[in-house]
Amino acid sequence: MFSKSCEYGLRAVLFIAKQSTADTKVSLTTISESIDSPQAFTAKILQQLTKSGFVQSSKGPYGGFFIEKENLPTIKLSDIVSVLDGDSIYTGCGLGLHQCNEKEPCPLHFKFVKIRENLKNMLETNTLSMVVKDMNSDIFHLKI
Amino acid sequence: MFSKSCEYGLRAVLFIAKQSTADTKVSLTTISESIDSPQAFTAKILQQLTKSGFVQSSKGPYGGFFIEKENLPTIKLSDIVSVLDGDSIYTGCGLGLHQCNEKEPCPLHFKFVKIRENLKNMLETNTLSMVVKDMNSDIFHLKI
DNA sequence: ATAATAAAGGATAATTTTGTCCTCTATTAA
DNA sequence: TTAATAGAGGACAAAATTATCCTTTATTAT
Numbered sequence: 001m002f003s004k005s006c007e008y009g010l011r012a013v014l015f016i017a018k019q020s021t022a023d024t025k026v027s028l029t030t031i032s033e034s035i036d037s038p039q040a041f042t043a044k045i046l047q048q049l050t051k052s053g054f055v056q057s058s059k060g061p062y063g064g065f066f067i068e069k070e071n072l073p074t075i076k077l078s079d080i081v082s083v084l085d086g087d088s089i090y091t092g093c094g095l096g097l098h099q100c101n102e103k104e105p106c107p108l109h110f111k112f113v114k115i116r117e118n119l120k121n122m123l124e125t126n127t128l129s130m131v132v133k134d135m136n137s138d139i140f141h142l143k144i
Numbered sequence: 145m146f147s148k149s150c151e152y153g154l155r156a157v158l159f160i161a162k163q164s165t166a167d168t169k170v171s172l173t174t175i176s177e178s179i180d181s182p183q184a185f186t187a188k189i190l191q192q193l194t195k196s197g198f199v200q201s202s203k204g205p206y207g208g209f210f211i212e213k214e215n216l217p218t219i220k221l222s223d224i225v226s227v228l229d230g231d232s233i234y235t236g237c238g239l240g241l242h243q244c245n246e247k248e249p250c251p252l253h254f255k256f257v258k259i260r261e262n263l264k265n266m267l268e269t270n271t272l273s274m275v276v277k278d279m280n281s282d283i284f285h286l287k288i
Numbered sequence: 289a290t291a292a293t294a295a296a297g298g299a300t301a302a303t304t305t306t307g308t309c310c311t312c313t314a315t316t317a318a
Numbered sequence: 319t320t321a322a323t324a325g326a327g328g329a330c331a332a333a334a335t336t337a338t339c340c341t342t343t344a345t346t347a348t
Contacts, residue, residue, distance in 0.1 A: 001145065001233065004306060007240030014251055027324065041307050047326065060315025061323045077252075089145065096151030099288050107158055107275050107284045108221075111266050119259050131251050140251045144243050148336060171294065185337050191296065204345025205293040 025064035036143035078123035169208035180287035222267035
């Protein structure tokens with residue numbers, strides 16, 4: 001479904017978001033240990049996310065990654081996915097055709113449209129605050 | 145969503161299925177030209193599909209690939225996807241966790257379940273005959 | 289039997305994705 | 319101003335996916 005980058009990225013963002021509700025910055029080491037991801041690779045992903053503005057970072061002692069509290073209700077899961085995987089997952093043809101649309105559909109076009117709409121809708125309606133709220137229940141986890 | 149192998153494989157299977165309704169065998173060259181896929185790579189994919197039994201082949205002149213007519217109503221899209229991409233797309237965690245289930249869910253587990261069920265259902269309810277029927281309408285295409 | 293056709297299969301190459309390592313820069317406290 | 323901490327960024331490496339090439343095997347018609 002998603003690339004490894006996107007999987008790690010989403011897990012990292014959810015972890016950072018959770019900590020940010022308590023105004024806690026988190027270091028790369030803490031993040032990669034908490035979400036069980038390769039550290040250096042995770043660093044690259046976080047670079048993309050800070051460049052895109054969804055995640056903030058500060059260098060030096062007491063530095064780390066965080067997300068501005070006021071942004072938690074506005075950042076959608078789809079924002080993160082778009083940065084890391086583009087939006088071919090929403091728009092691309094299930095059979096990999098370049099031109100596949102209502103007028104020139106592949107034989108599965110109308111069947112895939114529904115599924116993609118579902119996915120798109122789920123990712124666009126869920127904000128970081130909404131997901132973080134769920135994470136207060138301790139049945140949810142981000143590793144293994 | 146799917147790997148390139150799976151995209152080419154599905155396109156090839158749909159093309160072969162269509163021709164098979166008219167008892168026509170099709171050569172690799174015809175297939176790869178008709179679905180606009182790399183020929184040698186498509187050959188490898190077809191090897192997997194013949195080994196799995198969903199596609200038949202015969203060597204020599206007048207040979208080629210075909211699907212037994214009586215199998216068209218029983219072969220589901222999910223069968224082809226399973227051969228080429230496995231079924232991690234149905235069972236895998238959206239965030240890439242190894243252990244993610246009802247009891248130990250990732251924070252997005254219950255949201256992803258619905259989407260995966262949708263996809264699974266679509267692929268399992270659509271047989272080759274059903275899709276081939278649609279393909280009689282000439283708005284549908286398999287290339288570009 | 290021979291030539292032609294077409295898939296099967298092994299070896300290899302190119303590309304993309306995933307992952308690591310090392311140095312540079314910024315920040316903080318002492 | 320120095321030492322320690324932590325992200326940024328460039329270069330490189332490993333692995334997986336995608337793709338090609340060439341030889342072998344099977345089948346058919348002549």
